[in-house]
Amino acid sequence: MNCSIACSRQCRERRRLEKRRTGFRAAARTLVAVERSDGQARLLAAxxxxxxxxxxxxxxxxxxxxxxxxxxxxxxDDLRSQLQRLATINVDLCGDRAETKxxxxxxxxxxxxxxxxxxxxVQDLMQLALRLLQLTDRPGIPLDPPTAEIYRRRGWNTKIPARSR
Structure with missing residues (x-):
């Protein structure tokens, strides 16, 4: 089949290289498959x-x-109870406010x-004081000292003008 020895040598070399290549390819494929399965296992674990x-x-x-x-x-709940207490206090204060008002x-x-x-x-006392002064002035009886002092303290005149007599 081979035409010459050189040709057969080349053919053998070619076959050997081809086998090596396919072996490398298969090994590479298995390495990739192993790495892939190892990577998948690591990925699954992660x-x-x-x-x-x-x-x-x-x-x-x-x-x-x-x-x-x-x-x-x-x-x-705390805020609701506080609101209820404040509402009660407000009602009490409104009632107290109304009572206070x-x-x-x-x-x-x-x-x-x-x-x-x-x-x-006071008006009655002033009229009584005037009447007393009129009653004591006509007969000429002077006022007793305590009564005269009350008149002076109040700023009332103890002398009746002649016209009003």
């Missing part, structure tokens, strides 16, 4: 580790979320009645 980490973090986040919700609910109006009216009564009493 993915499983990541999934476990995610589960732990998710559980922690859920627990933190539940804790925050419970805290918020406690705060809402009524008492204030009553005291003002009582003060006005008292002042009116006092004015009337």
């Amino acid at each position: 993915e499983q580790q990541y999934q476990r980490s995610l589960e732990v973090q998710n559980a922690a986040a859920v627990e933190e979320f539940h804790t925050a919700i419970l805290q918020r609910d406690r705060t809402i 009524a008492e204030s109006i009553e005291l003002r009216l009582e003060g006005a009645r008292f002042l009116g009564t006092r004015r009337t009493d």
Whole structure:
């Protein structure tokens, strides 16, 4: 089949090189396959580790979320009870305010009645003092010293003018 020895040598070399190449290719393919399977195993292990980490973090986040919700609910309950206490105090204060206003109006009216009564009493006393002065002035009887002192303290004149007699 070979035409010459040189040709057969070249043919043998070619076959040997071809076998080597195919052997290298097969070895390379197996290396790639091994590396690929090793990489897939490492990737699978990393993915499983990541999934476990995610589960732990998710559980922690859920627990933190539940804790925050419970805290918020406690705060809402505290604020509601405080609002109810303040509403009760407000109602009490409104009632007290109405009572205080009524008492204030009553005291003002009582003060006005008292002042009116006092004015009337003062006017009556002034008329009595004038009548007493008139009664003592006609017969010429002088006022007793304490009564004269009261007149002086009040700034009342103890002498009656001749026209009013």
